[in-house]
Amino acid sequence: MNNQERELPIAFLGQELEFPPLDKASEEGLLAIGGDLSVERLLLAYRSGIFPWFNDDTLILWWSPDPRMVLFPQKIRVSKSMQKIMSNGRFRLTKNTDFEAVIDHCASVGRKDHPGTWITSNMKKAYLELYRKGHVHSYEVWQEDKLVGGLYGVDLGHVFCGESMFSLVSNASKFALIRLADELAQKNYTMIDCQVPTPHLKSMGAEEISRKVFVDLLKRKV
Template sequence: MKNKDTDIYFLTDLLEFPPADNANAEGLLAVGGDLSPERLLLAYKSGIFPWFNDDSLILWWSPDPRMVLFPQKIKISKSMRQIMSGTRFTLTRNRCFKEVMEACAEITRKGQEGTWITNSMKEAYLRLHELGFARSYEVWEDKELVGGLYGIDLGHVFCGESMFSKVTNASKYAFINLAKDLEDRNYKFIDCQVYTKHLASLGAEEISRKEFLELLKTKV
């Protein structure tokens, strides 16, 4: 149902979304619905993701432009190449998804109060992990979890949700390993959602929503 005053769609119990290119100038597309596995997977496959605070309704977004990283374009600095080839960090995959998500929720981020990784989001993404769609990368230093990331794996695109770092370069280590894995598996891109300097420094770039949706639909 569409609100005539705001052009924002209010979702019902029906498992559907309006077209992603109907989002407003800020990228907000719809309000309401639920965080069921079926709705979340439909959202990501349609170029839409949830992002909201504890005290608000569920907000669904499809920004224009969209930040993505094409795996073959990952930028690895000289110092990071040394770290990647060294023994400071070790990497695991899907060993402690819940702990990675908790760490992402707790990490302090500049210019941001609180977290969008609410309890309802944690429960929903843990369920997706149990179903095999949400995956995590963990970075360890001296047997301590010091960094990592998690996101939704669509089989040809990885939709990054969040990453954290307790020590310098730990999240970069996770992200670079993710990009290398996805390049080896011929994935189209990593969906990084919105621009940050950190992601740009690693090779991510902005593309139009139209191009993003076209690439998302292309699996070969």
């Protein structure tokens, strides 16, 4: 790719429910700017290998990075210490019990690999609507009667697009992710989309694949 091609302008979205081809994304993975966070556009994005990621003070930014970080459910890595935690009854998992609390915690609990928050008030409203329509699931981790961790993501029926996770105590989010992977493996899901790499996800078996391979898997129904 030459410099002129790299400097092509990023597409601005209008009201039409469409995205440019994924190979038009910048080197960083930025594909388009603008549009809205309607249920229809969000589902089209996820089914096409695209996700929104932006701050409160910017327009909506749509991304499709290459490579892509994914976790194949059957390949999740569980350390010996986590194996003990998984079986000692310290944590309890529920599903779709308190989605709003999970997304609120994800927005407010800081993480070393993602300073600040990208879960804006508009993003919360959009994903709450997706949740109400059955396209988003939350997994809650409890220690006694206190919510101490969890995650949420968009469920495409054969791919789970993980959006965010949080922990208030050590290993709570790992517990949620392992239980999620176990459930998806039993249902023959293709993969968990982790979007971008983090040391935490890599330590649990997530790996980078090319965008082309990712889209091929995304389009392949089980």
